[in-house]
Amino acid sequence: MKILFLGDVVGRAGRAAISGQLAKLRADWGLDFVVVNGENASSGMGLTAEHAKLLLDAGADCITLGDHAFDQKDMLRFIDTEPRIIRPLNYAKEAPGRGARLFSDARGRKILVAQVLGQVFMKRPFDDPFSAVDAVLRKHPLGGLAQAALVDMHCEATSEKMAMGHWCDGRASVVVGTHTHVPTADAMVLPGGTAYMTDAGMCGDYHSVIGMDKAEPMRRFITGMGKERFTPANGEATLSGLYTETDDRTGKARLCVPVRVGGRLIPARPV
Template identity: 75%
Template structure:
């Protein structure tokens, strides 16, 4: 199976890049399943129902969220109506929506998608991500209950993401980090067959400070004082993420590579 995961969509520029480029990528690369992290797609904080529809219509099979999952208040109700949106597994137990779900890809193949929030350097003490993820993966065995399993680790610390990758090795097809908006260069297949990347980066304008217009972040770093709101950068966006090809019989990764399409970080196709 050919799976594409795209990192955090950042504001209008990120949405526009997904809408313009994903349909062609899906066709040209023969993609069987696409996951997009959309938690910064609306004004850089959260995801609205309308913007979720845009990403899904562009060709995403599933949208994952993150710590800003419900910054846009209409998502509280929209997520109950739209099963293709996944909120963090270890979020509040009373939060609406689901933290894991099985989807149908091409040829009837089944793909599990789950997302978990890290604990290190995050603003709130979320529930243990390791035990939560393990329980879901063990109840959806690769090569049996599902043909592929994707884990989105929305976390600040690279060490915590790496630890999650090793924890899930052999139980997931892909473990990929999101949240920090900076793509890492460590795409690999781990010992037991799980593809891994510490951070997928963002789908946004890289002429920025992690997707935000540069002036206000620079002012705050230099002076320690805020003057204005952060605003998403509006230049041409790069789609950043990871491509993985899996074995349907085992669910293990056969090939993995980082993806950079358009904007300042353009790379070749997979």
């Protein structure tokens, strides 16, 4: 199975890049399944129903969220009507929606998508992400009903993301980190056959401070005082993420390649 994961979509620039480029990538690379993290797609904070529909219409098979999952209040209602949107497993027991779901690609092959929030350096406490993921992977073992499984680990600490990768090694096809918006250079297949990357980066304008217009973040760093709210940068966006090919029989990753398309980052693409 050819799987593309795209990192956090930030604002109008990120949405435009998805709308303008994803359909062509699906065709050119023969993609079977596309997962997009959309939690910053609406004004840089959360995801509206309207923008969720835009990402799905552009070619995403599944949208994952994050700690800003319900910053846009209409998502509280919309998520229960749209099964292709996944919120974190350990967000809150009362939260609407689901944190994991089994999907089918066009050929009927099953792929599990799950998302979990980390605990280290996060603004609010969340339940243990490792036990949450463990329960889901035990229920959907590779080589059984699921031909592939992808885990989106949404958190600050690189060490916590790495620990999740090793915890899932051999049990998930892909473990990829999101949230920090900066792509890491460590894409690899772990010894047990799990494709791993600490952070997929963002789909947004990199002439910015993690996707936000740089003036206000710089003011706060330099003066210690805020003047305005953060707003997404609206220059040309780069699509950033991870491309993985898996074995249908075992669910293990054969290869993984970091993806950089358009914008300001050095391009990278599957050969």
